[in-house]
Each structure stands twice: as structure tokens, then as C-alpha cells.
Amino acid sequence: MRIHFIAIGGSAMHNLAIALSKKGFQVSGSDDQIFEPSSSRLQKYGLLPAEMGWDVSRITADLDAVILGMHARKDNPELLKAQELGLKIYSYPEYIYEQSKDKLRVVIGGSHGKTTITSMILHVLKHQNKAFDYLVGAQLEGFETMVKLTDAPIIVIEGDEYLASPIDMRPKFHLYKANLAVISGIAWDHINVFKTYDDYKLQFDKFIDSIEPNGSLIYCSLDEDLNELVKNNQKEVNKIPYGLPENKVVDGVTYLEPEHIGLKVFGNHNLLNLNAAKLICKELGIDEIAFNESISSFSGAAKRLELLFNGKTTNVYKDFAHSPSKLKATIEAVKSQFPDRKLVACIELHTFSSLNLEFLKTYANTMDLADEAIVFIDNDTFLHKKLEPFNQNDVRTNFKNLNLLFFDDISKLKVHLKSINFANSNLLLMSSGNFSGLDLNKLARELTV
Structure with a gap:
């Protein structure tokens, strides 16, 4: 070929x-x-x-x-x-389907958690010596590439809702025709394509319709809009809800109960992701005991609450969070895991959606749990995208946080962070970009000397 x-x-x-x-x-x-x-x-x-x-x-x-x-x-x-x-011209999701149409296709959809759920499933399947192919949106430890195509009977696909190609305006996850599907939650994103929340939700309704006959949908029951969507959808598939597993936090470590299985990841959003992965693995023939044994060694996907520095009283994390739901969930996770530590949370806004003043309103109260909230936008990003720059008042007003700090110059942000005493404090750096090329690992070391 x-x-x-x-x-x-x-x-x-x-x-x-x-x-x-x-x-x-x-x-x-x-x-x-x-x-x-x-x-x-x-x-x-x-x-x-x-x-x-x-x-x-x-x-x-x-x-x-x-x-x-x-x-x-x-x-x-x-x-x-x-x-x-x-x-014959294919988009890459079309070609993934072409290469997997005779396999059992597991497709992970949702506005948040897709990469982590996919990564958890891959980790468990590998740990259990199962043969599988995959498509995942991040480089994973222990996996050489982000795509694998062999003669394996199963493929696990991270199902993005963005468009397939310049000449195919369908969302990617509609094209995979899942046998087993997950929807982790729905929170408006990609407003340059989906102009209204209703239009965005419609794509998930169509995703359910794309599930193959006798297939299954695993969905988060804590998301009210998703619950309503699943309830009203008439597709005859097996619909399986999930919520939070029983757990407790001891000395900064989360344990699954009652088995008292220690985890390397934390936060309610990751526990929800874990339950979605567990249900998929159950459908693939992996029982709960085997799943728990395997998931205990899962350390997370790249840039998803990735630990840059671990000290006696200070941790520095970077996270891919950029949308309002991801931002809020990540801050809640770190604050809940370390309630006695000050939390400095900094997000870089750089996507088309987040730089739209109307969409900025959806960030209201998302950083309220942070002891110090910081928003960074590189001023060159506005120029590159030909958008009107925000000022500090725009950001504070829309985040509904009058104490929030705003920076549009990376050198000034760096100076500010270096002025903070991080004793008994955690720093959370969030972006789907790269903080204007700042070396975050080096910064973490410098801040915690």
C-alpha cells in the first residue's frame, strides 16, 4: 500500500x-x-x-x-x-476506522478526561498482557507512539469532537462507529466551530447514534446535561452510568475502598475517569481485582497533573487544563488532596475559545478555591489571532474574582512567581500551550530552592 x-x-x-x-x-x-x-x-x-x-x-x-x-x-x-x-482521500479518523472496521472499537468521548480514561485503559490492558491497538492524544510512558495498528482484535480510541479535516466538517468521534463508548461529560468548547452550547451538545447526541447495534454507552451520571441527553436519546444501546468510587485520602495519598488500594493519581475527576476505565475493562473481560491491581501503578498521562517537583512541603504540577470545567476540576483536586497547603494556581489562556470575551464569562468562579489565582495571556497571542486584547479588569470581571492577578508578559509572571515563598504551598501551572516557551521544569526547581 x-x-x-x-x-x-x-x-x-x-x-x-x-x-x-x-x-x-x-x-x-x-x-x-x-x-x-x-x-x-x-x-x-x-x-x-x-x-x-x-x-x-x-x-x-x-x-x-x-x-x-x-x-x-x-x-x-x-x-x-x-x-x-x-x-481516495481520507481524514485521519476515517483511515483509523478503515484500519479497524473488523476490530472491537472502544471510543472515549467527552469534553474532559478523554486522554486520561484512554490512558488508564491502555495501562490496564498492557498490564494484563492483552493484545490491542490504540489511538491516544498524548505521549504515554511505556508506549513508543500515540497510534498502534496491528492485527489485534481490539482498538481503544480517544474520540475528539473537533472536525475531521478541512474538507470533512464532521466531528472525529462520529467516524469511528464505536462498539463500546464513553462520554465523560459535556462542557461547551470549540466555539469557533460550535457557535452555541446546544449545537455542541448535539454532537454528543449524534455520537450516541453512531454506536453500533448491540453496543454499550458508559456515561458519567454526575453530569446533569449528559444525563438528560442520554435519557432522551432513542438509540437502543446498553446505557451504563457511573459515579465516584468509594475512596479516602490519607497523608496526601488517595485509596480505593474498601480494598484500600493506593493510587498514584488523585482528585474526583481522576476517580471518575478511573470508574469509566474500570467499566470498559469489565466489558473487555478484566475483573475488578485484576483492574485494581493494574491501576494502582498508573501514574497519569503526560501533562495531566504531572508532578514537576516533589518536596517535603511543596509540590509543583503542570496540567493540560484550559477549559472552564478542566480548570475548576484540577484546582479542586489539588486543594482537596493538600487542604493544609496554600495553593497558587496559574492558567495560561491561549485557545480561540478562551480568548473570546463572550466565552470568557464561562470561567466565572472557576479559580475560587485557589489561595492565589493568576491568569496569563501572552499579548502576542492576541496579535497572532487578530483579537482585541483583554485587560486585567476584563479578566477579573469575567472570572468573578477581584483578587485575581493578570499578566500578559511572561518575564513579569516569572518575576512574580519567584517572589513567592512556597513553603507549605503548592503551585499548579495549567495550559494547553507552553507559557511562551518557559522551561517549567527549570522554573519549578528555581522556585523551590
Whole structure:
């Protein structure tokens, strides 16, 4: 099979390219720019384009398929040539389905927790020596790539609700046709695509409709909107609710009760994620004893409450949280786990949704549990996205927190953090970006000397 990737440098795209190459396919690709770690990883497998940019000579009639990344545009010259030649053009979710249509497909959906639930399932399956394929949205410890495609009978897929490709405006998770599905919760996101909350919720209703006959939906019963959605949906699938497992926290460690199983992760959001993973694993033939034994060694997905520094009285975490629901849940988790420590919580806003003044209202009261709340927005982000910058009053008013601190210069934020005495305190750094390139590991060490 000869496969060409247009925009091969994307996170999911380059991992799919590597997976197909390892499967024995002849893979080529192109992109106008490729950043790390994609560049080095493509280089390792001999898949890095010799030159950056688009070249229609790469598109030939003998290609079996072209896979189109979201980074490409509708007028991409390679895409236009592929269309002219009548080649089969897939989005990457379409091609994942093409490679897994004879497998049992587990699809993890929801506005939050997708990566963690997927990671937990993969961890347990690996620990139990099960054969499986996967697609996950983060680099996981113990897994070389974010995509694996073999002859395994099961595939576990993190099901993103964002659009499939520039020429396919369907949400990705509609295309996988799950046999077993999870919805972790619904909280409005991607407002550049889904202009209203009702439109956003509709995508999850359609996701339920896409579940295969005799399939199962596992959903969080603590989410009122999700409960209502599941109740009103007429799709005849097995609907299985979940909530919080019995647990207690002792000396900063969370235990599952009554078995008293110590965990390396914490927070109600992670306990909910754990219960979703447990129910999926049960459907896959793994009993509760085996699940608990395996999950006790799960240390979390990359950038999900990732511990950067662990001291006697100070921890520094980084987390992927960026939407209001994720922000609130992550702050609650750290504060509940260490109630006697001061919590300094800092979020970087940089997504299209979070930089929309109307959407900013949905962040109201999300940082109230933090002893010191900080919002950072790199002023260059507004310029890049051609948006009107926020000021401190905009942020404080919409977060409904008059004590909140606001920075739009990374050097000033760094100076402020270094001025804080972190004795008996935790620092939580949250972003789906990179804090203007700040080395967070180095910062954590400097703050806690």
C-alpha cells in the first residue's frame, strides 16, 4: 500500500504515518513546517520530508490513498491534484476506522478526561498482557507512539469532537462507529466551530447514534446535561452510568475502598475517569481485582497533573487544563488532596475559545478555591489571532474574582512567581500551550530552592 500524508507533521498525523510504516506500508508525506517532537520522530523512521512545502509531483496516480491533516487548507495544491486524479482521500479518523472496521472499537468521548480514561485503559490492558491497538492524544510512558495498528482484535480510541479535516466538517468521534463508548461529560468548547452550547451538545447526541447495534454507552451520571441527553436519546444501546468510587485520602495519598488500594493519581475527576476505565475493562473481560491491581501503578498521562517537583512541603504540577470545567476540576483536586497547603494556581489562556470575551464569562468562579489565582495571556497571542486584547479588569470581571492577578508578559509572571515563598504551598501551572516557551521544569526547581 502506498499512502501519502498531506500535513504529516501534526501530532496525530505523524503518529499514524509511523504506525502504517511499521505495518509495512510505503509512506510519504509533506508539510510546510514541522516542529519537535514530530520532526525527530519522523526522521527516526525515515519519513521526514526532504524539503518543506507542497509539491504536486508527490501526488501520483499509483497512490492507494491520501490522508489529509487538519493543518492543510482546502486550496492546498497537493489536495487539489489528488482530487483531480480521483484518488481516495481520507481524514485521519476515517483511515483509523478503515484500519479497524473488523476490530472491537472502544471510543472515549467527552469534553474532559478523554486522554486520561484512554490512558488508564491502555495501562490496564498492557498490564494484563492483552493484545490491542490504540489511538491516544498524548505521549504515554511505556508506549513508543500515540497510534498502534496491528492485527489485534481490539482498538481503544480517544474520540475528539473537533472536525475531521478541512474538507470533512464532521466531528472525529462520529467516524469511528464505536462498539463500546464513553462520554465523560459535556462542557461547551470549540466555539469557533460550535457557535452555541446546544449545537455542541448535539454532537454528543449524534455520537450516541453512531454506536453500533448491540453496543454499550458508559456515561458519567454526575453530569446533569449528559444525563438528560442520554435519557432522551432513542438509540437502543446498553446505557451504563457511573459515579465516584468509594475512596479516602490519607497523608496526601488517595485509596480505593474498601480494598484500600493506593493510587498514584488523585482528585474526583481522576476517580471518575478511573470508574469509566474500570467499566470498559469489565466489558473487555478484566475483573475488578485484576483492574485494581493494574491501576494502582498508573501514574497519569503526560501533562495531566504531572508532578514537576516533589518536596517535603511543596509540590509543583503542570496540567493540560484550559477549559472552564478542566480548570475548576484540577484546582479542586489539588486543594482537596493538600487542604493544609496554600495553593497558587496559574492558567495560561491561549485557545480561540478562551480568548473570546463572550466565552470568557464561562470561567466565572472557576479559580475560587485557589489561595492565589493568576491568569496569563501572552499579548502576542492576541496579535497572532487578530483579537482585541483583554485587560486585567476584563479578566477579573469575567472570572468573578477581584483578587485575581493578570499578566500578559511572561518575564513579569516569572518575576512574580519567584517572589513567592512556597513553603507549605503548592503551585499548579495549567495550559494547553507552553507559557511562551518557559522551561517549567527549570522554573519549578528555581522556585523551590
